[in-house]
Amino acid sequence: MDSDEDDRIPLSQRPEWSDVTPVPQDDGPNPVVPISYSKEFAETMGYVRAVYLADERSHRALQLTAEAIHFNAGNYTVWQFRRLILEALNADLHDELEFVEHLASKNSKNYQLWHHRRWVAEKLGTEAAGRELEFTKKIFVNDAKNYHAWSHRQWVLQTLGGWEDELAYCDELLEDDIFNNSAWNQRYFVITRHPGLGGIEATRDSEVSYAVKAILTKPENESSWRYLRGLYKNSMPSFVMDRRVSTVCLTVLTTKANCVFALSLLLDLLSNGFEPNQELKNAVEALLPESRDQDSDMAVTICSVLEIVDPMRVNYWRWRKKSLHSEVEEGVRNLRVH
């Protein structure tokens, strides 16, 4: 839709529409939250109602749906009708990809647009994989966290393929912004679902190194910490036994950088039966102000420190402290089960 609103010729004045009588909206008496429709909107919808009721699947109807979508890109009825017309006309769906791409610049967070795109891509099949991945990349240039684009990309990979360069693409995004939680999530998606990588057991080792490196670069980055923890999902023994986990916590604690996540992960380790060495104990105790008492139980000390360094969640850390006994029992039980 390139035409300016000022250039728009009313449908009633277009000769190709002279045979159609628009159907007005019947809002009924006493409608609630009525909208003050513009003349252009009301007219367009009037003609849409006419062709829809006549089930007219023509080129002019196709063009009309584009105009209606321009007014309300969320109108799923119009989008659905457009799909019916495209099928009836046996239209070239590559043109349709162009149409969506053009709309996407101003409607990149519109569910109906993305559903339509998926419908087109599915019809085109695996040949569309490359183009779809490129399309989402273009969206990410302006908004690297666009949720819809990520959903679409995940769907493309699983349905049409194209996994080969995905992990490398995640690397790129994270080099650009190591805080990009969507890219971290995509990493996890790849290592767990890429048909050729062997799953999380095969990739855990290299991914732990990757996560640790990211953590050391920015210890305040919640995403990398959660990713590290996520690598041990359903594998508590590995979590407890991998020295790299406690080592990265220790490193962050001793550099006195933002240590909230390090402390939290350490707490997690302890709850799962990890036995800390003296170096770790000292590092934690060093964070407690002199006015506060140390506790022989390191987990208790950690909670005390967290109450101070993460004051927004002070009530939560106090509750964690009180629940420690049952947490540890729970964690050790889980270890034995494995």
Place this chain on the structure above:
Amino acid sequence: NELRCSFCQTTIIVYHSGWDRHRFQANATIVGSKKLAIMSDDGDLPWRFSADQGLEDQLFDRDRHIRYLEMNYHLLPSPYEGQEIIRLTLAYFTISGLHILDALDRVDREAVINWVLSLQAHPKNEAELNNGQFYGFHGSRSSQFKSLDNGVSVPNNSHLASTYCALAILKTVGYDFSLIDFSSILKSMKNLQQPDGSFMPIHTGAETDLRFVYCAAVISSLLDDWSGMDKEKAKNYILSCQSYDGGFGLIPGQESHGGATYCAVASLRLMGLIEDDLVSRCTSSSIIDVPLLLDWCLQRQADDGGFQGRPNKISDTVGGVLRILGANNFIDEITLRKFLLTCQSEYGGFSKFPGQLPDPYHSYYGFTAFSMLQETGLNSFNVELGISTVTL
């Protein structure tokens, strides 16, 4: 003073350049001047933002919010034609909002009931009811078509989310559900459930994700009848959406997200698959990883007091999972309240970010947040259903 300026500056810069918190923090400078005039991206509208707004003195302006909602109730301005398709949802935000603000007397109850009921899709007969379509409520007249007598059959475009809103509105205004047979809704809702347990919102085809599982769960709960959905399948779908970090994504494999997490937890609660006040109970018996979920949710409260939808993103008005888990005393309510008040509009209502114009969606979530913070004069709110508890 300086601290407030930097907070204000942070919010302005983050809003205008769409930068994430962390990118901004690298470049932050403290602004000395008290009045900042900012030009928006298109250069047209000057936004005046006073740095010494006296945030701690701001009050929740109930009267102004009521006037804002009343205005919406009577007429929405032209720019809202872009949301015409979800008119029923706008009505829900407005009417439920008024109820939370204890001002439901501003609506014409009969008019509301008649208008909502006029949007219901009715199968002509038993055969039509079993034709695979969903017979719920339309979102607006622009998806509702009266068949002209020309023999062309017109599919109904009733929608799961609109159905949720319709029932919620009817419940809010105290409509007696025994007056109407809603069985066609439940019978045909089954047609929308997918093999993986998710729900499609409309039988003609659309995206399937957690939002519509939630809609189905609320509808079933409000009608007190679970025959319209396979709870076991729905449960499995929800569980498959829990991410490695404890939150829930909208679809399996997707990034954890506040809205999706709310849909997941509220649905499980409504279906009776997780207990009330989970954090006080033994967590190992739960079907979801509660400790991880709790930690994730609490970490969503950012330094400015607001809640982020996802890690390393900007705060906005939304957030309610913690209440369902029984963990709302772990939130820093004072800072949250302060943040919310920065989003309170001088025109009434709330905006997504400070300084923007209000909209019905964020206004509604602002009101529900204040209800949960137990603001005086507001009705209490059922978090799972999205309705004021006074009606239930």
